[in-house]
Amino acid sequence: MTARSRPATTIDSDRDGLHTDLRKLLHRLLPGLATDVDADADLFRAGLDSLKAVEFVLAIEDRYRVEFRFADITYQRFKTIRSVADLVRGSSSPSSSDAAPC
Amino acid sequence: MLAPEWRLLELVSVGLQSDGDRAEFDELIAVEGLNWGEVLDQAVRHKVLHLLAHTVAARDGWGHLPRFLSEHFRELLRVNRHRLRLYRQAALDISAALEQRGVRVACTKGIALESTVYEGSGERYMVDIDFMIRPTDGETSTSVMRDLGYISGYYDWRTGDLHGFTRRELIAYRLNPDHLPPFTRVVDDAIVSHLSADLASSLTWTQCEYQVGMDEVLATVLRQAVPGFPGTIPVLAPQYQFLFTILHLFREAWKEEWLDLEQDVNLIKFSDVLRLWRRHHETLATPAFHRLLEHSGVVEPVAWVLVHLDRTFGTGLAAALAIDARVAPGFLNSASAPGGLSRRRWRGTMRDRLHARERRGLFENT
Numbered sequence: 001m002t003a004r005s006r007p008a009t010t011i012d013s014d015r016d017g018l019h020t021d022l023r024k025l026l027h028r029l030l031p032g033l034a035t036d037v038d039a040d041a042d043l044f045r046a047g048l049d050s051l052k053a054v055e056f057v058l059a060i061e062d063r064y065r066v067e068f069r070f071a072d073i074t075y076q077r078f079k080t081i082r083s084v085a086d087l088v089r090g091s092s093s094p095s096s097s098d099a100a101p102c
Numbered sequence: 103m104l105a106p107e108w109r110l111l112e113l114v115s116v117g118l119q120s121d122g123d124r125a126e127f128d129e130l131i132a133v134e135g136l137n138w139g140e141v142l143d144q145a146v147r148h149k150v151l152h153l154l155a156h157t158v159a160a161r162d163g164w165g166h167l168p169r170f171l172s173e174h175f176r177e178l179l180r181v182n183r184h185r186l187r188l189y190r191q192a193a194l195d196i197s198a199a200l201e202q203r204g205v206r207v208a209c210t211k212g213i214a215l216e217s218t219v220y221e222g223s224g225e226r227y228m229v230d231i232d233f234m235i236r237p238t239d240g241e242t243s244t245s246v247m248r249d250l251g252y253i254s255g256y257y258d259w260r261t262g263d264l265h266g267f268t269r270r271e272l273i274a275y276r277l278n279p280d281h282l283p284p285f286t287r288v289v290d291d292a293i294v295s296h297l298s299a300d301l302a303s304s305l306t307w308t309q310c311e312y313q314v315g316m317d318e319v320l321a322t323v324l325r326q327a328v329p330g331f332p333g334t335i336p337v338l339a340p341q342y343q344f345l346f347t348i349l350h351l352f353r354e355a356w357k358e359e360w361l362d363l364e365q366d367v368n369l370i371k372f373s374d375v376l377r378l379w380r381r382h383h384e385t386l387a388t389p390a391f392h393r394l395l396e397h398s399g400v401v402e403p404v405a406w407v408l409v410h411l412d413r414t415f416g417t418g419l420a421a422a423l424a425i426d427a428r429v430a431p432g433f434l435n436s437a438s439a440p441g442g443l444s445r446r447r448w449r450g451t452m453r454d455r456l457h458a459r460e461r462r463g464l465f466e467n468t
Binding site (some may be wrong): 044049050051053054057058070073074075078 | 270272273274276277278279308309359
């Protein structure tokens with residue numbers, strides 16, 4: 001699994017719902033970004049610079065009460081809404097092998 | 103007509119190559135009313151203060167300096183020579199430890215240049231030791247650095263302690279893996295408080311369209327003697343050392359975000375490029391090097407740097423490499439906006455930009 005999870009993680013198990021939620025988080029950082037940005041669009045080409053990418057990671061961690069493992073925080077994994085959603089969903093799994101309460 | 107203060111700094115940056123250069127330098131430091139405050143301020147900003155001090159010493163120009171400055175310059179050189187000895191030892195230790203663990207490594211930037219193109223005189227100032235590794239060696243390299251007593255963190259000047267990076271900072275490095283988080287360790291020395299080492303794994307940056315494979319870059323690593331020590335350090339072959347030095351300048355000049363970090367283009371970066379060219383021009387002014395530029399797809403950024411260098415310092419590197427006409431109109435004054443999404447442009451010449459204290463005002467949207 002991909003992250004240490006905190007208790008009380010609430011993640012929309014519905015894929016589209018999670019995608020929409022992530023788009024909203026992203027839109028707060030990038031107001032110019034289309035609210036319906038494609039799940040496979042390259043976010044870094046859409047204006048996500050290195051500083052905002054850090055804010056995006058921290059915003060996701062705060063929103064879903066997860067703490068990603070450093071090994072999982074990669075340029076590739078934060079490149080699209082879909083890959084981020086997969087990471088978030090994986091991080092919240094109760095069967096996560098490296099899950100540890102904070 | 104350049105102000106004598108600025109002309110003095112350009113001259114020491116490119117080095118005194120001829121009797122004419124030496125005579126001009128002697129005249130400039132003797133100019134009545136020379137504004138030494140302006141000279142010092144710009145020299146520090148451009149990291150050429152030690153170059154200036156060394157050139158004054160080499161020309162025995164002490165009599166023209168204000169008395170307070172003479173002793174300060176001598177002290178600067180003494181301290182820098184001492185610091186360089188520690189850096190040399192650290193570079194030997196780190197590169198040997200990395201190689202022992204199978205990491206292909208090369209020393210770059212100041213530590214690779216200070217004893218060659220700057221002749222080991224203590225005139226090249228540096229704040230850390232730089233290395234180049236392959237992206238796949240990051241984890242092993244981190245382990246080696248920890249074994250050597252370094253931490254991923256920074257030195258706190260107020261407390262004299264080391265502090266690890268915050269989670270936010272570490273996330274930033276994870277998302278920009280062209281560098282590992284810098285390593286630091288405290289030194290038991292009366293003058294130098296700590297040593298810092300920077301390990302990079304790209305000649306450019308993570309999302310850059312210009313990439314040169316690190317396996318290729320590190321395939322031919324040469325051994326370089328270290329003054330005062332019996333061992334050698336690994337360095338890049340001249341063509342890759344030159345290419346890296348150019349692309350490093352391009353990175354920090356073309357990406358606008360470096361303005362905020364005060365690491366924008368400066369005189370010492372151009373000095374490094376020009377001095378490397380002089381030392382290795384027989385290897386560089388060749389069809390083989392031209393083919394390397396073409397094959398690597400980096401003609402455009404290399405031309406960007408060299409055309410600016412030529413126009414500013416009156417040299418002819420771009421023409422010698424037959425790439426002087428390979429810069430698209432508008433590209434020379436372009437920059438990459440934060441995020442790389444849009445292009446920006448900056449007004450004036452490179453000399454205007456170098457001289458400007460407030461550079462932000464030169465930039466505008468295209």
